[in-house]
Amino acid sequence: MNDYDEMNVVDTDPEKSVLPLLSMLFGIPSMVVACCCAIGGFALGATAVILGVVCMSKGIQYKRGFTIAGISTGAIGIVIAVINGILGFILGITGQHDFINMFLQ
Numbered sequence: 680m681n682d683y684d685e686m687n688v689v690d691t692d693p694e695k696s697v698l699p700l701l702s703m704l705f706g707i708p709s710m711v712v713a714c715c716c717a718i719g720g721f722a723l724g725a726t727a728v729i730l731g732v733v734c735m736s737k738g739i740q741y742k743r744g745f746t747i748a749g750i751s752t753g754a755i756g757i758v759i760a761v762i763n764g765i766l767g768f769i770l771g772i773t774g775q776h777d778f779i780n781m782f783l784q
Contacts, residue, residue: 699742702730702749709756717764720756727753 706727713720731750739746 698730698734698739699745699749702727702734703745703752704749705730706749706752706756709753710759713756713760713763717760717767720760720763724753724756724760728757 705723709720709723709727711720712723727749731746731753734746735750
């Protein structure tokens with residue numbers, strides 16, 4: 680038996696490889712969706728951050744870059760969604776929607 684056989688080169692546990700990937704796959708679209716729909720972007724971003732934090736707390740080292748990407752892009756998506764929601768609320772409450780219609784014509 681050589682050293683290569685004793686090393687755990689590839690982690691074949693499917694749970695360890697799916698969660699980081701899901702975190703990233705929810706985080707990246709959250710930034711785009713948050714620009715159009717604050718609620719959808721917030722939901723996707725929160726899901727990405729939660730999945731990433733679960734990966735970190737379980738100590739999953741496999742695909743750690745995906746986990747970090749999911750957490751960071753999910754957090755950015757949440758920030759964009761909150762800003763979009765606040766701006767939408769302010770424009771709606773003050774009746775400034777005519778200002779937006781000026782650009783859509």
